[in-house]
Amino acid sequence: MGRRVVATGRVSATGHRAAINPAFLARKLGGLVVTLFVTSFLVFSSLYLAPGDPVSFITKGRSPSPADVAAIRHQLGLDEPFLVRYWDWLTAMLRGDFGRSFQLHQDVVGVIGARLPVTLELVVMSALIIGIVGLGGGVLAALRRGRPSEGAILVGVTVGAALPSFVAAIVLLSVFSVRLGWFPTFGSGTGFFGTIYHLTLPAVALSITFIALVTRVTRSAMVDELRREHVEVALSRGIPRRTVIRRHVFRNALGPIMTISGLVAAGLLVSTSIVDTFFGLNGIGSLLVQSVNQHDFPVVQAITMLIVAVFVVVNTAVDIAYPLIDPRISAAESAR
């Protein structure tokens, strides 16, 4: 994120264990809290501005008396001023209370909790696929510069980046489920192997765009590092090429690669709305789509907050972990 690595001559490259600077940690965590606070305000006020009265969604199809409407409004706290309502909503959320679903008449936390396992399984499977194929492809492309294998990977990246998950899903479904009959077309399966079997096609469909992204970032980070002088110096000192690639090139390249993990995590969660719908999975994504269709605002608010929080928390975690991987960052930070 616009981070400039300043290589200072003072830091020894080996045997330097970076400790996390407390001021740096406090600044990052402060940024996290501010971002989440502003986000919560945006999410709350955007739905406050929504045309239409929440009461009409709850009393849909019935004609309540004015007294009933007033009672519901009071029960929901709708008769309070905006800032009071926002404060109540925020403090309740901090206690883990996200309100009640209009449609399902259950606590939002329970509704989301019931859908979370499928989504977690899907996202973890996708993350593994993205990690293995994306990092592998990027490293391979960087080490095979100018050869046909690099060309093939780059063509794959160009097409993969343009392949939305619903297109990938329809191609996979039509080839592997309908034509070949290797995989089921519907549902999330039971048991460990049943789940993996059912979630393979959805996970692959979800992964393709992100594999392209990770491959491209990995390749360019590796190419940048391979060009650096320290690589040549290490090689000339007789260190085996394999060791130099692993310990000097890949380790340095890992920093820039890690900075996109927040983007990938949030993107995966949003894209489950497409994959869930397509493969009939009961995850967060299909819950989001249903809640939007049924004007179930508390659930939409909670899922939006969840996804933004994942993005911000992962990004902050990467920022905090960065100096541990690359001691030059903490040197640059403390030199400021």
Next chain:
Amino acid sequence: MSSVLVAAPVRSRLTRLRRLGGLLVVAAAVVLVVFVLMALFARWLAPYDPNAVDLSNTLAPPSSAHWLGTDEVGRDTLSRLIYGAQTSLIGPLAVVLIATILGTLTGLYAAWRGGVVDTLISRALDIVFAFPALLLAILVVAIYGKGLTAPVIAMALAYTPYTARLVRSLVLQEKTRPYVAAYRVQGFSGFFIAYRRVLANVSPTVLAQSTVSFGYALLDLAALSFLGFGVQPPTADWGSMVNNGEGAVLQGQPLSAIAPAIAIVVVVVAFNLVGESIGDRIAGRDR
């Protein structure tokens, strides 16, 4: 002399590769022109009415009458594909135009003013950046209902930080160039220098970024229509065509879903190739 001889085969291979890449970019540009013409002249190009239902001829395989077959209610897939180019291209165009204008103005303003203004704008951009474009679009659908207008504006906001950050970093570099100081010495106003001269110098790079963004905006809007939140039936749109075709896929007649899916991928690849080529040209010119 000998080094030139040794280098010759390597260089010829590189030029051949470059020529191949150049041909690819030309092909991508041609593809884009074809799709734009298709959208503009859909009324004359489409062999059938895109919404004409023919229940006696559903899920027909390709034939001389229906080159790409028909969908599950007997509508001509080719005609829907041609008409679908309209909605599928206008949405991303609006997103990219709004995002480019907003992003350029905020980025330029932040970099030119610097200080507290810059810090505040950058922090605000970071917060917008935390919302994935598709999530923001889904959120406004929850608020304002289905359709294209509100999601297009929401997505434009979500794309603004990308352009704004780019413009900000470019303008910060430009500010230190001697020509800016020269204009100042000559007494030109900051407004003139920023909007007439600096903007002109950074605009090619912004154009490259916007071209690539167009492809991503197309993907996001197609995903929105696929979910049933964007373009509403029966209007033809590539994203909703893929969604409608799911039943056809399960019945072994995937063409009505695969054809628009291929159109999406081809157009996005073409936009990315053209955008990257513009970017490469600018990088080459600066060197």
